[in-house]
Amino acid sequence: MAGSMISQFTFLEVAFLHVNLAYSFLNCSRCNSVWQAEITYLGNLLHPNLVKLIGYCIEDDQRLLVYEFMPRGSLENHLFRRSLPLPWSVRMKIALGAAKGLTFLHEEAERPIICRDFKTSNILLDAEYNAKLSDFGLAKDAPDEGKTHVSTRVMGTYGYAAPEYVMTGHLSSKSDVYSFGVVLLEMLTGRRSMDKNRPNGEHNLVAWARPYLTDRRRFYHVIDPRLEGHFSIKGSQKAAELAARCLSRDPKARPQVSEVVNALKPLLNLKDMAGSSYSFQTMQAERVRPSPNANNGLWTRGSFMKNDQQHPRSLSIPNGSHVSRHQQSANNSPKPDGKP
Template sequence: MGLSPESVKVKNWEVNNSDNNNNSKSRKVKKKKDGGAEQEEEEEIGCWVRFRFIESCMPSRSKVDSSMSGTSTNYADGKSSNEKRRDRPVVPVSSTTTSNAESASSTPKFSEELKVASQLRKFMFNDLKLATRNFRPESLLGEGGFGCVFKGWVEENGTAPVKPGTGLTVAVKTLNHDGLQGHKEWLAEVNFLGNLLHPNLVKLVGYCIEDDQRLLVYEFMPRGSLENHLFRKGSLPLPWSIRMKIALGAAKGLAFLHEEAEKPVIYRDFKTSNILLDADYNAKLSDFGLAKDAPEDGKTHVSTRVMGTYGYAAPEYVMTGHLTSKSDVYSFGVVLLEMLTGRRSMDKNRPNGEHNLVEWARPHLGDKRRFYRLLDPRLEGHFSIKGSQKATQLAAQCLSRDPKARPRMSEVVETLKPLQNLKDMASSSYYFQTMQADNTWSIRNSKNGIRTQGGFMTRNGQPLRTLSHPNGPHASPYRHPQQSPKPNGKQ
């Protein structure tokens, strides 16, 4: 995450903690005064918030440069504060945040802790500063727990900055010293992505260590995150074949980590915002700050602090802290369900009983007729009948409450491979057409106070005598609605 044109989010969370201030008009912030004391003050959501957001993203050395050069405060807006706070996960009790002092004192340890591959480039801070045009607001891609991400341009095979639009386009992630993550996550990101190469993992181009500065340089992913394609207002719905292509690519990435890497890895933070898309909608996993080495031979799990993103973490991991590769499989099931339904894993804006996607969908997953109700209405029937059946069955298997009953990711890959090319579209199915007509008819009559009770039509509790409606479930397959006349009176 943090490598795309869309906004980036923090990834740590604490069980039983939630953000209850989503709709507030203002918030408390701590601001340093000249004397060094901290004072809480009310900050209005508006231009001043955007200024503070951009300012917090700038590396410390750039802040000094900007203040001395008199940089304008008319910054561009990236993502609204309400949106960021709504999606903000929370910090675990035992936080991994690293203080400035810890970051500075840990510099001599780099030679012991940093195990980078030879193909990674080592960048100078000033080169990255020039590559991102002085970390200017127009280059800002988003903000996450690690820090902010800026778009930049460097030499194809070197580290020097080049003119925007030339050379290699990269995403530069900076360490926010006031953020939720620090040295430990930075090391995990470098050590995992620096040594893991796969078409479905975001490529780490290089890194920068200079004084207290820590930056990471990734390949730029032009289509951003899967999350924004699914849930951002105004975005066009992803076609069925593209959704299945993305699901397959993400599954291949996890399968590589679990079963093909020289040393197996548990990703631990699989979610839509961490699935980035290249120009051809090829999915690549990003953000390895929470990744863990899989248990060694003879051990069944890794015992660790519960970290990840609420709504995606496997229930047994949340309850016990026992982490296995099957925890990732559960998270994949949640994401697959999000892709099928067009709903977020957790959405408090939904009616009661529908806040938690998995719990709402579970009763429908095993029903061959009711599963249609799960599918994203924005697809408008343009999805494969067989493909959607198999995909929902696969999601149900991945979301099994028993970790041992969940499939391996290599099995998930094999199940997904044929699904994007199936042509049996539901929109041309008689069953789907009658189901849609029945739903429309039921909604229209419910607005008029008409309900069905025990198979009979009622209005205000009183039975109505009526014939079956023309497009009902028992409608004749030979009855077709009359076509509207074409312009100019032509039929």
């Protein structure tokens, strides 16, 4: 069967066939339990923000799962592997869809479920950039009523797992909320949760960003610079504050994921773009301030700087928005309404 790889999960390799179905082959030592978990959970759940399991089969040592086809691939691919950034409105649309999927698992399913491996590579996108959660190989039933957590072997992905789960093995729905906070932070910043290629002090995204998230004067510093001011001032501020709540060190202080949904809904259609704000322009000027070793004609982060002590300058258009070389190809990026 000829196909192409679209995503790779913890234990699954997922590809698409030319009949608009996605399939995964499992051939690892833990495949049977992962395969069974996928069937148990996805086979019995139906929601617009969950990937639909079409069918499955087993033959000898090969186990096959067949899913609905998700043509846009994973959120991870769009955030970190594509040259053009996702528009702000599309990021918020994806965040809301993913939160709705988690809400269904935690609060609306007949038996509440903890995802346990919520991350950008497990959020798949359809043609309209609607988010659907996938990979339930590590999912667990939520604790029985009256209990705060289930104790289990620590599994998942480093950088996304909640600290109390990593340290004690105590798993709860608030563990997923922490993971959602990490993903929301990745969408805000355009950075991976763990990145050793960053400067010292910036390897761990949560540790680096936490001091900025609730500071209304400095939160601009964490917003993805590739957006170049094309994001809502109020929306980004509210999203940063929401991420901070989800990332609280105390699980009890984290919101229910249904609260996350209600917080995200008003952010989708805000039009107060940051590019024209004085605070953002000041922050941008600080970002591109020339170093002592700057040379004549040195380009730094979209601004042309000279060593004659002049202020950094950017090309501008009448409405005050900045234009960089990166934006010259912006017509190829996803449109704000989520369409290609």
